[in-house]
Amino acid sequence: MTTAAHVPSEVETYLARVRAALADIPADERAELLEEVEASLHETASETGGSVAAQLGPPEDFAAELRSAAGLHPSTPLRMVGLRERFEGLASHPRVAATARFSRELAPIWWAARGYIVVAALALAAGASCSTSHGAVPRIGSAKLGAAAVLLAVLASVAVGIWSRRNTIARLPLTILNLVLLGAAIPVGIHLSHRSTQAVATRIVVQTAIVPGLAYNGAPVDNIYPYSRDGRLLHDVLLYTGAGTPLNISTTAYDPLRRILVTKAGNRVFNAFPVRYYEPGTRVVLRPNAGPKVKVPRIATAPLPVKGRR
Amino acid sequence: MDRSQLLRGTLDAAALAVVAEQDGYGYDVLRRLRAAGLTDVGDASVYGTLRRLYRAGALTSYVEPSDEGPHRRYYGITARGRAQLDESRTDWAEFSQTLSNLLETKVELTA
Numbered sequence: 221m222t223t224a225a226h227v228p229s230e231v232e233t234y235l236a237r238v239r240a241a242l243a244d245i246p247a248d249e250r251a252e253l254l255e256e257v258e259a260s261l262h263e264t265a266s267e268t269g270g271s272v273a274a275q276l277g278p279p280e281d282f283a284a285e286l287r288s289a290a291g292l293h294p295s296t297p298l299r300m301v302g303l304r305e306r307f308e309g310l311a312s313h314p315r316v317a318a319t320a321r322f323s324r325e326l327a328p329i330w331w332a333a334r335g336y337i338v339v340a341a342l343a344l345a346a347g348a349s350c351s352t353s354h355g356a357v358p359r360i361g362s363a364k365l366g367a368a369a370v371l372l373a374v375l376a377s378v379a380v381g382i383w384s385r386r387n388t389i390a391r392l393p394l395t396i397l398n399l400v401l402l403g404a405a406i407p408v409g410i411h412l413s414h415r416s417t418q419a420v421a422t423r424i425v426v427q428t429a430i431v432p433g434l435a436y437n438g439a440p441v442d443n444i445y446p447y448s449r450d451g452r453l454l455h456d457v458l459l460y461t462g463a464g465t466p467l468n469i470s471t472t473a474y475d476p477l478r479r480i481l482v483t484k485a486g487n488r489v490f491n492a493f494p495v496r497y498y499e500p501g502t503r504v505v506l507r508p509n510a511g512p513k514v515k516v517p518r519i520a521t522a523p524l525p526v527k528g529r530r
Numbered sequence: 531m532d533r534s535q536l537l538r539g540t541l542d543a544a545a546l547a548v549v550a551e552q553d554g555y556g557y558d559v560l561r562r563l564r565a566a567g568l569t570d571v572g573d574a575s576v577y578g579t580l581r582r583l584y585r586a587g588a589l590t591s592y593v594e595p596s597d598e599g600p601h602r603r604y605y606g607i608t609a610r611g612r613a614q615l616d617e618s619r620t621d622w623a624e625f626s627q628t629l630s631n632l633l634e635t636k637v638e639l640t641a
Contacts, residue, residue: 252581253577253578253581255603256556256577256580256581256603257556257574257577259555259556259557259596259601259602259603260555260556260557260560260573260577263557264557264573275573276573276574282573282574283574284574285572285574285575285578286574286575286577286578287578288575288578289541289572289574289575289576289577289578289579289582290577290578290579290581290582291578291582291585
C-alpha cells in the first residue's frame with residue numbers, strides 16, 4: 221500500500237514541474253497536453269514501480285521534448301530577450317547611469333592607488349621593511365629607492381589606465397589584474413593601519429612606564445605574604461610606606477569575593493595582607509593559611525629588643 | 531548514426547501507422563512503437579506528436595473510462611491521417627531505396 225500512496229505524489233510533483241515549464245503556451249492547449257501526459261505518467265509509474273524521473277529524466281527536459289514534438293514554439297528565446305531588455309533598462313536607469321559616470325570619473329584615483337599597491341604588495345611579500353620616518357614607503361634597498369619605485373609604478377599605472385580607455389582590447393586581463401590588486405590592497409591596508417597603531421602604542425607605553433597600584437620591578441603585585449622570623453604566615457598585616465601612605469592594592473576594581481577589612485568607623489582597608497577571597501556565596505575563606513611555596517630561612521640574627529607597644 | 535535524429539523526421543509516419551492498425555491511447559502507442567523496434571523513442575516525443583497530429587486533423591480522439599487510474603484519451607486515424615500515412619509510405623519507400631542504393635554503392639567502392 222505504501223507504493224500505491226507514493227506513486228501519485230511523485231507523478232504529481234513531476235507533472236507540476238512539467239506544467240511550470242510549459243507556463244507560456246495557451247491554457248486550453250496546455251491542459252489537453254498535460255491531460256495526455258498525466259494518464260501516461262501514471263501508467264509509466266505503475267509499470268516501472270515508482271520513479272518517473274528515473275525513467276523519463278528531468279521534467280524540464282521532458283517538457284522541452286514534449287513542446288518540440290507538439291510543434292509549440294519554445295519559450296527560452298523569449299525569456300532571454302526579456303532578460304536582456306531588463307538589463308538594458310537597468311543600465312539606462314538615471315541613477316545607475318549616474319553611478320557608472322561617477323565611478324568613471326573616480327577611476328584615476330584607483331589608477332594611482334593601484335600603482336602604489338603593486339610596489340607595496342611586492343615589498344610586503346618579499347619581507348622588506350618600511351621607512352622609519354615615512355611608514356608607508358617600503359624600503360627597496362633604501363627608502364629613497366622605494367619612494368622612486370612607488371612614483372614610477374603610479375605613473376605607469378595611470379598611463380595604463382588612460383591607454384585602456386582608448387583601447388578596448390585586453391579588457392579581460394586588465395579586469396582580472398584589477399581584481400587581484402584589489403585583493404592585494406587588503407594586506408597592504410592592514411599593514412599600513414598596523415604600523416600607525418604601533419606608533420601610537422609606543423607613546424602610551426612611555427607615558428605609563430609607572431604601573432598604577434602596587435608594583436615590584438615594574439610588574440604589578442596582586443598579593444603579599446608576610447612571614448614572621450620563625451616561619452609563620454601572618455594575617456591582616458597592614459603595610460605603609462615611609463611617608464605613611466597605605467600600600468593599597470586594587471582599590472578600584474570591585475571584587476565581591478575579596479575579603480576587605482572594615483574599621484570601627486566603617487571605612488574599608490585596602491592595605492591588609494595577604495588578601496584573601498571568600499568561597500562564592502559564603503563569608504568563609506577556605507584555606508586561610510595557603511601561601512606561595514617559600515622556604516623561610518632560619519634566622520641567626522637576634523630579634524630586636526622591642527619593649528611594649530607604640 | 532544517431533537514431534534519435536532519424537526518428538525525428540519519421541515519428542509522424544510511425545505513430546500514424548500504429549494508430550491506423552488499431553486505436554490507442556498515449557502510453558499504448560508508445561509501447562507499441564517500442565515493441566516494433568523503435569526502442570529509443572522518447573515518451574514526450576510520442577505524446578507531443580500525437581497532440582500535434584490531432585490538432586492537424588490527422589487523428590481523432592475520444593475518451594474512455596479506465597478501471598485503473600484516470601480515463602484514457604484514445605486516438606484514431608482520420609481520412610486525412612490515412613492520406614498522410616499513404617504519402618509517407620511512398621516517400622519513405624523512395625527515400626529508403628535511394629539511401630540504400632547510395633550506401634551499398636559506397637560500400638562496394640571502398641571494398
